[in-house]
Amino acid sequence: MTQVLVLNGPNLNLLGIRQPEVYGATTLADIDELCRQTGAELGAEVTCFQTNHEGVLIDRIHAARTEYAGIVLNAGAYTHTSVALMDAIKSVDLPVVELHLSNIHAREPFRHKSWIAPVAIGQICGFGAAGYALALRALLGHIEAQA
Numbered sequence: 001m002t003q004v005l006v007l008n009g010p011n012l013n014l015l016g017i018r019q020p021e022v023y024g025a026t027t028l029a030d031i032d033e034l035c036r037q038t039g040a041e042l043g044a045e046v047t048c049f050q051t052n053h054e055g056v057l058i059d060r061i062h063a064a065r066t067e068y069a070g071i072v073l074n075a076g077a078y079t080h081t082s083v084a085l086m087d088a089i090k091s092v093d094l095p096v097v098e099l100h101l102s103n104i105h106a107r108e109p110f111r112h113k114s115w116i117a118p119v120a121i122g123q124i125c126g127f128g129a130a131g132y133a134l135a136l137r138a139l140l141g142h143i144e145a146q147a
């Protein structure tokens, strides 16, 4: 079975708990379940992981090289700041789909810049939690097409 990783970055553990008016009522546990279900429908096993720490995200990306066929990554605010994350993605040579709940291009100018986009196979943003299912479909379609 194809193994894929869904990686969530800083503050996303607060989804559905804090500021629901901005980020919605869906919790990260709900999203993890949606990801596992979507994976099962598509014949893939999905592992979900969240951390608030940039270095831990980098460690998980490095470790993914030998464990997973691809990654769906919501790097949170590190998207807009982290050259280190971009380098980590480049170093593992795995397909990565960049994912955001909100439409980062319709928000503050500092969110328009993504260090992930140049090293991702594509970006999905603005569709809320449903975007994770879209990202998994896109990732698994890409992996199948490359096989």
Ligand code: CA2
Binding pocket: 010, 011, 012, 014, 015, 016, 017, 018, 019, 023, 074, 075, 076, 077, 078, 079, 099, 100, 101, 102, 103, 104, 111
């Ligand atoms: O839209 C997204 O998915 C973001 O990655 C979310 C990040 C933001 O910095 C990016 O620009 C876009 C922020 C996640 C914060 O999540 C919270 C959830 C509940 C309460 C507070 C923050």
